[in-house]
Amino acid sequence: MNYSSAFIPTLREVPSDAVIASHRLMFRAGLLRKLANGLFTYLPLGLRSFRKVEQIIREEMDAIGALEIKPTVVVPGELWKESGRWDSMGESMLRVKNRLDNDFVVSPTAEEVFTATVRDELSSYRQLPLALYQINTKFRDEIRPRYGVMRGREFVMKDAYSWHADDKSLDDTYQAMGRAYRKIFKRCGLSVIPVKADSGAMGGSGSEEFMVESEIGDNTLILCKKCGYAANVEKAACKNDFTAQTSAEAAKAVAVSVPPIEKIDTPNVKTIEELCAFLKTEPQTFIKTLIYRAVNVELDISSAPGCANIERKKQSPDAPAVYPQAFFAVAIRGDLDVNEVKLASVLKASEVTLADDIDVTRLTNAPVGFAGPVGLSGLPIIIDHTVTGMNDAVTGALAKDLHYKHAAYGRDFEGWLIEDIRTVKAGDLCSQCGGELYTKMGNELGHIFKLGYKYTRSMNVTYLDENGKTQMPAMGCYGIGVDRTLASVIEEHHDEAGIIWPVSVAPYHVIIVPIKYDGAVKETADKLAAELTHNGIEVLLDDRNERPGVKFNDADLTGIPWRVVIGDKALSQNVPQVEIKRRGEKENRMIDLDKSAGELTERIREEIGTMKL
Numbered sequence: 001m002n003y004s005s006a007f008i009p010t011l012r013e014v015p016s017d018a019v020i021a022s023h024r025l026m027f028r029a030g031l032l033r034k035l036a037n038g039l040f041t042y043l044p045l046g047l048r049s050f051r052k053v054e055q056i057i058r059e060e061m062d063a064i065g066a067l068e069i070k071p072t073v074v075v076p077g078e079l080w081k082e083s084g085r086w087d088s089m090g091e092s093m094l095r096v097k098n099r100l101d102n103d104f105v106v107s108p109t110a111e112e113v114f115t116a117t118v119r120d121e122l123s124s125y126r127q128l129p130l131a132l133y134q135i136n137t138k139f140r141d142e143i144r145p146r147y148g149v150m151r152g153r154e155f156v157m158k159d160a161y162s163w164h165a166d167d168k169s170l171d172d173t174y175q176a177m178g179r180a181y182r183k184i185f186k187r188c189g190l191s192v193i194p195v196k197a198d199s200g201a202m203g204g205s206g207s208e209e210f211m212v213e214s215e216i217g218d219n220t221l222i223l224c225k226k227c228g229y230a231a232n233v234e235k236a237a238c239k240n241d242f243t244a245q246t247s248a249e250a251a252k253a254v255a256v257s258v259p260p261i262e263k264i265d266t267p268n269v270k271t272i273e274e275l276c277a278f279l280k281t282e283p284q285t286f287i288k289t290l291i292y293r294a295v296n297v298e299l300d301i302s303s304a305p306g307c308a309n310i311e312r313k314k315q316s317p318d319a320p321a322v323y324p325q326a327f328f329a330v331a332i333r334g335d336l337d338v339n340e341v342k343l344a345s346v347l348k349a350s351e352v353t354l355a356d357d358i359d360v361t362r363l364t365n366a367p368v369g370f371a372g373p374v375g376l377s378g379l380p381i382i383i384d385h386t387v388t389g390m391n392d393a394v395t396g397a398l399a400k401d402l403h404y405k406h407a408a409y410g411r412d413f414e415g416w417l418i419e420d421i422r423t424v425k426a427g428d429l430c431s432q433c434g435g436e437l438y439t440k441m442g443n444e445l446g447h448i449f450k451l452g453y454k455y456t457r458s459m460n461v462t463y464l465d466e467n468g469k470t471q472m473p474a475m476g477c478y479g480i481g482v483d484r485t486l487a488s489v490i491e492e493h494h495d496e497a498g499i500i501w502p503v504s505v506a507p508y509h510v511i512i513v514p515i516k517y518d519g520a521v522k523e524t525a526d527k528l529a530a531e532l533t534h535n536g537i538e539v540l541l542d543d544r545n546e547r548p549g550v551k552f553n554d555a556d557l558t559g560i561p562w563r564v565v566i567g568d569k570a571l572s573q574n575v576p577q578v579e580i581k582r583r584g585e586k587e588n589r590m591i592d593l594d595k596s597a598g599e600l601t602e603r604i605r606e607e608i609g610t611m612k613l
């Protein structure tokens, strides 16, 4: 391809809203243009790399036996009403009506479409397991689209879904997807950190996210220096830094030596800091009690205090019954934060939020700030593990300006549930090896997830097993953002001058820069381009009538991995030579012209091959 006809509008200026390197460089190198907020047009150079990322993903999906299909992007709203997500997706889902006033959705994800497709065709266990995927447009009306295609409104996702006759088969595919993802990111030249992620109601090892380290990432990753444990903070667990009492009875026995619980006046003391100053104590000695409102609670709470009369409802005929709303008190050590994702997962709730002041006052009979587990009735108390190690604590006394001291778990209060709901932070100890944990910010590129029966149940998918009995298949889902992956490649591979593409996803492998595109130089450049092209190497030939400096700058900016400079002087030597340079390396090298095509071809093939291993 000749540069002059390749439509590569490079820019000297940086768009004012571009704060990260990939965003700046995708514009400057002429890969991308903005159509509107969160909507982008890939120009030819950008699209070439985009297609390569897609193709790598496609090859690795095909290699594990997943089958590509192509559903539409606009899908009937009916499907979303069936699954129950018409109501729960909120405003990020774009809904449209056609001329007949029918509801449609512009796919933000496609569990419904794939499940409906399989439901219509699945009859026998012999058809399982089955994994289908698409690489297709998604639309999410993100509140704050930002960082270019990292968080756009329209983007392309590879989304795969699988169906299984048993959990073992689901796990096999889940593991195979995990291996395929590792290969995909390696082939794209990306260093990803696979982390354990929240798997909602599925629990266990049902969810993994593939993160790249990023200052602008919106995920906190918890990592162990010693053993390599890696988890999203939403999921991360840590080793106990306290002596847990395994039962309230045991705790009671330990608390015998603790002075009896005592009410103390704490006038005008509202925050934990004020309380610590007032009592000359540390936050670790305080039991913080927060009141949460949970929505669509699937956990059976019929035996929990105050919950006997809450009505259970079904969102759809085949969905499990849920409590539309329930309140819980959560007690945790004063220096720690409640992890709301863990809490939601314990309650199998679709959402948990702090209760508002009116509810807190109603439920605790006290102003906000004086809740505590001692004497709190009519509300299930969920106790974080840390509290089981507290037998001489300070806590709210359910009345204005009053606290308790010497409160002991087991002796003075108990919980309805005891769970790990603390947010792990840097400095905590690894649950696996006791090593010190540290944090990094990460950006999610991909996610694999065991869904279980959520959709096959709500959308009534069945098959007949070996004995002719009707069964429901288990399901998994697996997504990768193509645009975000591409932008992340640039984040990881660039310098001051521009992009440094890994050969596997570079828009072209070689850029030939003739110092002046005429005469013998032109002839040589054309011939070399033809020879490389014949070898399957993708070549951009800078045929423009520009100064060499301009051409070199654009070659650096667009980041083509190999640059070949052809000039009069080196050509007219006894043995004609050209200069080759690897983008990102300082040194350039003169090589014999007649060896140049062979050497470049070999090195490029080898490099792409190595990335596949």
Ligand code: ATP
Binding pocket: 109, 140, 142, 149, 150, 151, 152, 153, 155, 157, 444, 445, 446, 447, 479, 480, 481, 482, 483, 484, 485
């Ligand atoms: P995030 O938390 O970043 O919003 P998500 O968890 O909602 O992502 P998934 O539903 O798991 O995303 O989608 C799978 C993949 O799709 C993500 O890992 C990401 O690579 C990509 N993706 C999601 N939202 C966007 C977006 N707005 N722009 C670009 N890519 C996106």
Ligand code: MG
Binding pocket: 444, 447
């Ligand atoms: Mg996700």
